[in-house]
Amino acid sequence: MTTSGWNVLxxxxxxxxxxxxxxxxxxxxxxxxxxxxxxxxxxLHGHGRTTRYWxxxxxxxxxxxxxxxxxxxxxxxxxxxxxxxxxxxxxxxxALVLWAHSSGLDHLHDYPRKQAPHRPGLDxxxxxxxxxxxxxxxxxxxxxxxxAASHAMPMGFGGGGGGGGIAPWREAPGRRTRMPAERYxxxxxxxxxxxxxxxxxxxxxxxxxxxxxxxEVLGLNACWMASLEIEYELRGVSDVQIASQVxxxxxxxxxxxxxxxxxxxxxxxxxxxxxVASVHDEITAGTRHDAISALSSGxxxxxxxxxxxxxxxxxxxxIESDWESVSKAVMKDAQRVDDPxxxxxxxxxxxxxxxxxxxxxxxxxxxxxxxAMRLAHTASTTHPNVHGLSLFCPKTTHVDLTDAYRGxxxxxxxxxxxxxxxxxxxxxxxxxxxS
Amino acid sequence: xxxxKLTRKKSDQPTRTARRAVSAPRFTRVTKSLKLSVPPDxxxxxxxxxxxxxxxxxxxxxxxxxxxxxxxxxxxxxFTGEDTVRCDIPTGMPLSAATLQPYLARFLKGEHNQxxxxxxxxxxxxx
Numbered sequence: 001m002t003t004s005g006w007n008v009l010x011x012x013x014x015x016x017x018x019x020x021x022x023x024x025x026x027x028x029x030x031x032x033x034x035x036x037x038x039x040x041x042x043x044l045h046g047h048g049r050t051t052r053y054w055x056x057x058x059x060x061x062x063x064x065x066x067x068x069x070x071x072x073x074x075x076x077x078x079x080x081x082x083x084x085x086x087x088x089x090x091x092x093x094x095a096l097v098l099w100a101h102s103s104g105l106d107h108l109h110d111y112p113r114k115q116a117p118h119r120p121g122l123d124x125x126x127x128x129x130x131x132x133x134x135x136x137x138x139x140x141x142x143x144x145x146x147x148a149a150s151h152a153m154p155m156g157f158g159g160g161g162g163g164g165g166i167a168p169w170r171e172a173p174g175r176r177t178r179m180p181a182e183r184y185x186x187x188x189x190x191x192x193x194x195x196x197x198x199x200x201x202x203x204x205x206x207x208x209x210x211x212x213x214x215x216e217v218l219g220l221n222a223c224w225m226a227s228l229e230i231e232y233e234l235r236g237v238s239d240v241q242i243a244s245q246v247x248x249x250x251x252x253x254x255x256x257x258x259x260x261x262x263x264x265x266x267x268x269x270x271x272x273x274x275x276v277a278s279v280h281d282e283i284t285a286g287t288r289h290d291a292i293s294a295l296s297s298g299x300x301x302x303x304x305x306x307x308x309x310x311x312x313x314x315x316x317x318x319i320e321s322d323w324e325s326v327s328k329a330v331m332k333d334a335q336r337v338d339d340p341x342x343x344x345x346x347x348x349x350x351x352x353x354x355x356x357x358x359x360x361x362x363x364x365x366x367x368x369x370x371x372a373m374r375l376a377h378t379a380s381t382t383h384p385n386v387h388g389l390s391l392f393c394p395k396t397t398h399v400d401l402t403d404a405y406r407g408x409x410x411x412x413x414x415x416x417x418x419x420x421x422x423x424x425x426x427x428x429x430x431x432x433x434x435s
Numbered sequence: 436x437x438x439x440k441l442t443r444k445k446s447d448q449p450t451r452t453a454r455r456a457v458s459a460p461r462f463t464r465v466t467k468s469l470k471l472s473v474p475p476d477x478x479x480x481x482x483x484x485x486x487x488x489x490x491x492x493x494x495x496x497x498x499x500x501x502x503x504x505x506x507x508x509x510x511x512x513x514f515t516g517e518d519t520v521r522c523d524i525p526t527g528m529p530l531s532a533a534t535l536q537p538y539l540a541r542f543l544k545g546e547h548n549q550x551x552x553x554x555x556x557x558x559x560x561x562x
Contacts, residue, residue, distance in 0.1 A: 018547075103488055103553065104488075108487075108488065108489050109489050223548060247518065247546070247548040248548060249547065249548055250547075290548070332515065335515070335516045336515050336516030336517045337516055338485070338516070338517065338518045339485075339488075339517070339518070340484075340485050340486050340487060340488075340517045340518070341487075341488075343516075344516070381466075382464070382466035383466070383516075384466075384467070384516075385516070386516075396486075396487065399487070
């Protein structure tokens, strides 16, 4: 798409004074660097107030505080910001950046403890104990019941854990907690006033509900957001997504605006490459040590997910036929990306099934689709072997897989079943039961 | 209001010997495989690895080597990509999760990443 200028919208959280200052500094720098063909709007969520900034040269930078602080975690807050920006700024393609902290998928926790229906007392009425945190893994029996050693009956994803002998406490009669759909997915935030998180499901809903229904460039300036699950969810509301696989640092916003100012007719793909290049320059200069990638969305992401589904089907078969190599690939050889629950997608498909012809053919298809959609990528040497997209792949026996994927579109991918089968097959150590 | 004169009462306590301050543990980020060996001014070196996160971040004791006088242990660590931190513990500092946790939290906060600033917990032994 050829353009005659850009609207850059930044939706940011300044929870600490330091974060807040970083955003306001970036706003001042962007305003200084911008021109009449690059319009900037920022919604900054701080403690007790939400401020919108408007930079439309030749006018001065304008700031307005909303009468009531907006909850950054509410999709409606993002929709409202987008709609106001669409009305107020001249018509132009939109680059939306969500800038805050994040920690990968939300709803990551241990399996809930098994109910004890025969035990008299309050537990039998209200369900068993609250789920232990990750710090206290439940025992083998807590997770898999007595049938754990049989490696039988994996749970279904998105279905609430039926069939595996697992009865999540939240599903006990009288204790069921209904979560709105947008409360599943990644964990971006938190809002400084409510402590709540916006998820990628919520982002999708917010952008789809806005007057333009989509943005050209969607940037996620937060840690661990370049994952297949997250970007798959957002594929329908953006042409290009830019995110980091690792612990991310703030982007060089001034340089990004300068790139648009220098060439306002940048296409969507050119702008995406320019953003990655600005980060690359800082990595080369030694002032940052993270990674960033720009990937095409839409049909390209659908094709990648479909190719990966076929690959995951073959990988499932390998769990039974070649457990040793599957275990080694996941536990040792595939590149992790700071986050212990995520693995680099390309590294995984090169390691998992590398001795199996069918898996290699399926992996090659995944690689082909991935390289076709990857517009740009850069990574610091401190992150070797990251290629631009991660995948949820915990190594532990006690992370609740069902809840991690619940509510996301990716839960129907065969990879979800692979994870389930892999986790069941992992040997349990005495420590699992003792801790 | 006249300024109040401050007088210090002479203490009848004998002068206390100032306790020698123990220097803080030194943290560095691990980004590649390495041979872990304890520096001369330290008693132990530890690798802490991120093993889980929810509302908190959990690090596990992954590798620990010690030193006594001129004798020191060296061990190889293979970096697999997870968030991994090396900690050199100076002589005289207790080796415990409770002691290291605040220092680790400060080190991570100082990195200014866009990561959720969740509390840090070091799991398991030594306690």
